[in-house]
Amino acid sequence: MSLPLDSADLNALAARARAYAELFSLPLKERNWRGSSGDYAGTGAGSSLDFQDHRSYMPGDDPRHINWQAFARTGNYSLKLYREEVRPVVEILLDVSDSMFAEPDKATRVLELFYFAWASGEKSGASTSVILVKGDRWKPLEAGAVFSHRWQDLAAALPDTPASAVPNLSAVPLRARSLRVLISDLLYPANPEPVIRALRRGGGRAIILAPFSAAESDPDWSGNYEFVDSESGGRHDRRVDPPLLRRYTDAYRDHFGRWKAASVRAQAPLARIASAPSFEAALRFEAIPAGVLQLG
Numbered sequence: 001m002s003l004p005l006d007s008a009d010l011n012a013l014a015a016r017a018r019a020y021a022e023l024f025s026l027p028l029k030e031r032n033w034r035g036s037s038g039d040y041a042g043t044g045a046g047s048s049l050d051f052q053d054h055r056s057y058m059p060g061d062d063p064r065h066i067n068w069q070a071f072a073r074t075g076n077y078s079l080k081l082y083r084e085e086v087r088p089v090v091e092i093l094l095d096v097s098d099s100m101f102a103e104p105d106k107a108t109r110v111l112e113l114f115y116f117a118w119a120s121g122e123k124s125g126a127s128t129s130v131i132l133v134k135g136d137r138w139k140p141l142e143a144g145a146v147f148s149h150r151w152q153d154l155a156a157a158l159p160d161t162p163a164s165a166v167p168n169l170s171a172v173p174l175r176a177r178s179l180r181v182l183i184s185d186l187l188y189p190a191n192p193e194p195v196i197r198a199l200r201r202g203g204g205r206a207i208i209l210a211p212f213s214a215a216e217s218d219p220d221w222s223g224n225y226e227f228v229d230s231e232s233g234g235r236h237d238r239r240v241d242p243p244l245l246r247r248y249t250d251a252y253r254d255h256f257g258r259w260k261a262a263s264v265r266a267q268a269p270l271a272r273i274a275s276a277p278s279f280e281a282a283l284r285f286e287a288i289p290a291g292v293l294q295l296g
Contacts, residue, residue, distance in 0.1 A: 176204070
């Protein structure tokens with residue numbers, strides 16, 4: 001499967017994503033935020049209904065927050081302080097490398113994750129944005145490009161990259177202290193730690209959703225095959241015997257073992273999302289226990 005995809009199919013996926021956003025949510029309630037007015041706990045005093053503290057009244061303070069009962073008792077003006085409520089910032093980084101759309105079931109899971117992340121951010125009232133990433137290239141999206149599906153035309157216009165190209169997240173402009181949601185299959189031979197550090201820079205928090213298919217995690221290859229590089233289109237013939245297959249599966253599991261270990265050290269929760277079960281079952285299997293997502 002490759003871009004562009006049929007708009008009717010994308011509309012159906014987007015509609016399901018909005019329903020999933022009622023069941024699951026991004027982990028936005030686990031930290032204090034700084035930003036514009038909203039519904040989440042901030043780091044300072046504000047004007048919510050949750051009382052926080054008192055301090056002496058100073059000229060220029062809002063007189064609506066004067067504690068008149070305390071004034072009646074003491075004759076001194078004091079001010080009630082309330083918890084600040086702010087609007088969190090969510091930045092979705094969608095890897096649009098060709099490997100993400102190489103198979104229909106995996107492509108469907110990628111799109112479900114993408115539309116779900118956007119719908120969840122919007123439902124929470126967060127300031128939500130999307131950046132397409134492909135190797136060392138990136139492209140920010142306007143909000144209207146998501147559910148109008150114009151994003152796929154912009155993704156298809158990004159230049160081809162080598163199969164081993166690592167997303168250059170250090171070059172992507174990210175807002176300070178935002179929640180970064182990386183959707184990527186992580187199929188590039190690179191040390192995961194620099195990638196995660198770039199994802200978390202500027203005081204940001206990161207979560208990683210890594211879609212995969214059984215064809216790549218547990219292949220049943222045996223005999224002669226023609227392998228096609230999903231990025232370059234290059235082809236080569238190879239005979240697959242049991243020892244070669246074991247080496248592949250061992251390398252595959254070691255690769256994601258290193259990603260899991262690095263994500264734990266960096267406190268950037270990672271969940272691998274299988275393409276075979278239902279979307280709800282796939283999220284409940286790993287994303288919820290790993291703290292990548294929360295029950296809505």
